[in-house]
Amino acid sequence: MKSAAMSEAxxxxxxxxxxxxxxxGHADFYFAINATFRxxxxxxxxxxxxxxxxxxxxxxxxxxxxxxxxxxMHGVAEYWRxxxxxxxxxxxxxxxxxxxxxxxxxxxxxxxxxxxHGREIVPQFCQHCYFVNEAIASPAGLTARVCGGNGTCTxxxxxxxxxxxxQNLEDIATAS
Amino acid sequence: xxxxxxxxxxxxxxxEWLRQQGGHELVRAYWDEAIHQDSQLHASQLIGExxxxxxxxxWGPTLADEGAVYERTVTxxxxxxxxxxxxxxxxxxxxxxxxxxxxxxxxMGWIGPLMQKAGFVIDHEHNHCGQCWWEMRRIDDASPAxxxxxxxxxxxxxxxxxxxxxxxxxxxxATDPDDKT
Numbered sequence: 137m138k139s140a141a142m143s144e145a146x147x148x149x150x151x152x153x154x155x156x157x158x159x160x161g162h163a164d165f166y167f168a169i170n171a172t173f174r175x176x177x178x179x180x181x182x183x184x185x186x187x188x189x190x191x192x193x194x195x196x197x198x199x200x201x202x203x204x205x206x207x208x209m210h211g212v213a214e215y216w217r218x219x220x221x222x223x224x225x226x227x228x229x230x231x232x233x234x235x236x237x238x239x240x241x242x243x244x245x246x247x248x249x250x251x252x253h254g255r256e257i258v259p260q261f262c263q264h265c266y267f268v269n270e271a272i273a274s275p276a277g278l279t280a281r282v283c284g285g286n287g288t289c290t291x292x293x294x295x296x297x298x299x300x301x302x303q304n305l306e307d308i309a310t311a312s
Numbered sequence: 313x314x315x316x317x318x319x320x321x322x323x324x325x326x327x328e329w330l331r332q333q334g335g336h337e338l339v340r341a342y343w344d345e346a347i348h349q350d351s352q353l354h355a356s357q358l359i360g361e362x363x364x365x366x367x368x369x370x371w372g373p374t375l376a377d378e379g380a381v382y383e384r385t386v387t388x389x390x391x392x393x394x395x396x397x398x399x400x401x402x403x404x405x406x407x408x409x410x411x412x413x414x415x416x417x418x419x420m421g422w423i424g425p426l427m428q429k430a431g432f433v434i435d436h437e438h439n440h441c442g443q444c445w446w447e448m449r450r451i452d453d454a455s456p457a458x459x460x461x462x463x464x465x466x467x468x469x470x471x472x473x474x475x476x477x478x479x480x481x482x483x484x485x486a487t488d489p490d491d492k493t
Contacts, residue, residue, distance in 0.1 A: 161316030171350035
């Protein structure tokens, strides 16, 4: 019987809410994520796609919000370290301070894989990071900002204050 | 970011989100258009061009990469998979994720239209516990599905103790996720 070479269990400790028996994901699933965005855009339009991103952030990723609420900025940083460790091809530095967690994405694993395989990338692809991240961050009293995209970007998680400037979607690059 | 590590979790969540947006028809359209015709277009092209040889090329590496425990039995006329530990359903069961009524339907939802286009029909059962079997035959081959153990021997998933769950779904010469018998 065939079985993949894999560890029998997930890492002993992880900051991820859902764990697999494999240490990293299968990159071809980025094809399906990109295709899902395209399908929703085609059938329901851009506002529905943004709603989907907000809904998944507030529902499926609710355990992440809870973790960030309980653990603060360190929990945010630990989550992203574990997250990108499990995303094949990611090159990301997680910079943690008392007031902010910053992700310096030198190579986005999704954009890289889609591009390597000649897939047509949904132009709004990089916006999902803002909408999903914001929906996760908000219940934890945080807010997210994304700058750049299309393969490299900076993502910030900061405390939600009235002074925080709103995300400008023009700061997020069109993916191609 | 939505990642690939826990893909099966948010994939399953998306089925229910789509159902709430546009009902069962939108979910069916998603499996066909987004998964069969877009995400898995490499599988569609390979199997469309090479038939059973294409199935061998596609499902060998893919199932291994996904962490499946399975057996593959191939003759000139039939391509059979016995899935003993589905990595996808297994992920959901281990993590207690259950949003959509029948996650297992998604496989017939995208593989069915793919096989129809390639000129094949499918005999299939899934038990909702992470085990299933598939037999693909050319549409002009009227042979029935194999009896347990006759094609895959001891690897036949139907010989497992506890294979038959109360909610086993059965498909006969089907290519449509709703054609359960």
